[in-house]
Amino acid sequence: MTTVRPETTENIEPIPGRHNNQAILQVINEKILEKTDRRPFYIVNLNDIVNKHKHWVELMPRVKPFYAVKCNNTEPVVKTIAALGAGFDCSNSAEFQQVLTHGVGTDRIIYAHPCKDPQDIKRASEQGVDLMTFDNEYELVKVKNLYPDARLVLRIHPRVDKTRYTFGKMYGCALDQCNELIVRAKEMKLTVVGVSFHIGDTCFDSMAYQNTIRLCREIFDEAKAIGYNFSLLDIGGGFPGYAVKGKPTFADVAKDINTALDEYFPKEENVVVIAEPGTYYVQSAFTLALRVIGKRVLRSAASDMDHEQSFLYYLNDGIHGSFFFTVLVDKAIPGFRVIKDQKQMPVYQCTVWGPTLDPIDCLANDIQLPELDIGDWLYVPNMGAYTIVAVTSFNGTARPDLFYLASGEIPSEIGV
Structure with missing residues (x-):
């Protein structure tokens, strides 16, 4: 097995066999368990x-x-x-x-x-x-x-x-x-x-x-x-x-x-x-994991019924971090996926914000998500293109960690 050495601030971990979503999700969960205060991070499938x-x-x-x-x-x-x-x-x-x-x-x-x-x-x-x-x-x-x-x-x-x-x-x-x-x-x-x-x-x-x-x-x-x-x-x-x-x-x-x-x-x-x-x-080689750091509940003025409420979530990455091109340039809605077990969980209209005080740091309006708690994690696949290169330090934006996975042998050259 051949691996590529990372930069000194990054980690590389071999995973046997072909990488798939389940393997990457398993590594995300392992990384979450290692630290309670972990900043956003990428799992990179070389x-x-x-x-x-x-x-x-x-x-x-x-x-x-x-x-x-x-x-x-x-x-x-x-x-x-x-x-x-x-x-x-x-x-x-x-x-x-x-x-x-x-x-x-x-x-x-x-x-x-x-x-x-x-x-x-x-x-x-x-x-x-x-x-x-x-x-x-x-x-x-x-x-x-x-x-x-x-x-x-x-x-x-x-x-x-x-x-x-x-x-x-x-x-x-x-x-x-x-x-x-x-x-x-x-x-x-x-x-x-x-x-x-x-x-x-x-x-x-x-x-x-x-x-x-x-x-x-x-x-x-x-x-x-x-x-x-x-x-x-x-x-x-x-x-x-x-x-x-x-x-x-x-x-x-x-x-x-x-x-x-x-x-x-x-x-x-x-x-x-x-x-x-x-x-x-x-693009498909990078998966971003990020955490809910804040939450608000909005209820309809006409009713206090649970099904009328919606949620505002604040995440520890935003448009001044990994989402600049996705949200501001491509005008796309990030493909948020929830890590916690969602079986039979109701979903609500939600608005998702980044971590800064910038009022344009909105990642998605009126999307369907289950109720999340502060400290819960989400992940977004297909985040390798024009993401990590655009991260800034605005308002103390944390630069995501990078964990590289490699399996199989990377040949010295493949003719093209």
Whole structure:
């Protein structure tokens, strides 16, 4: 059995066999019993990440994943993904320097930020991280002055209809300006090697990848007429981290991508295809456990009957902790699950708050929960993406503990 060593402030515990909900729930209960004053904590299933990687390789063998470090940069996660042979999507020098400490070669890194800090471009030059994105002429000027030998990838606006949020207003070259920008790069004698795009977070438009890959084909052809021979296509991120009923699964998305690649970028052209998954790799690997620290009862003005009452619960994690993206960005209701035995327990309308004095620290309104007591615990699965990286110290917000589980052997590399 091989385990990944954690950071000094974290713990790792091997669990034999395949991890499942019951095994994770058992560990949560064990951790709760160890301390009466425990702060919120995560149980992290590293084997889930390994299985996700294998699933990716099986369903999209032509597309090499470059993990988006910004999604979850905890050391055991980064080390595990590095050991699997994946690449890394880094958005600044702090991220690519972290990745390099795990023995990842610069050929496995893309500096995928279209508008980079000049200081970070200098550090990229010093480290030899030469593959990077751009989407405007000002960025070309920076690169020309600071890292003229860089290999550049043009980021474009995607063709997408349904996604929770996109980057269209923030990043990406408009399609009618791509030709002009490529010509400008040629005039500046810069090396442009390909095209990238990012559909957005968890795309629900089944045709988005196909439509945008077709557009990339057109840009490849236009670039050839200008004098470039593009060799890289970066299809970005936005891949689901777990199955949601009624929504496209990762298998559905992979099928659409494979179809588009076969049509517009056939294998014989030898175009390297990469992607930037983040949520896909880590979302289902993290389960958050948190405690009820306060409680209020609200009753209807017209009746004091028990069935008319509702409850307000205050938890020891909130939007200034693990729930910033879930609640404020994704506008989603956390999937709270109660640890105590709920058999034949009535449920009530409840409002759930975080631990701070911030009036917007509300995690859920009017959700159904049984009556809980102060000190009771809840847990929330699928909390690995954009959670621990967003924790702040506002109002004394406690940073959750992290307990890592590993089972089976993590191979030194799996070819992708």
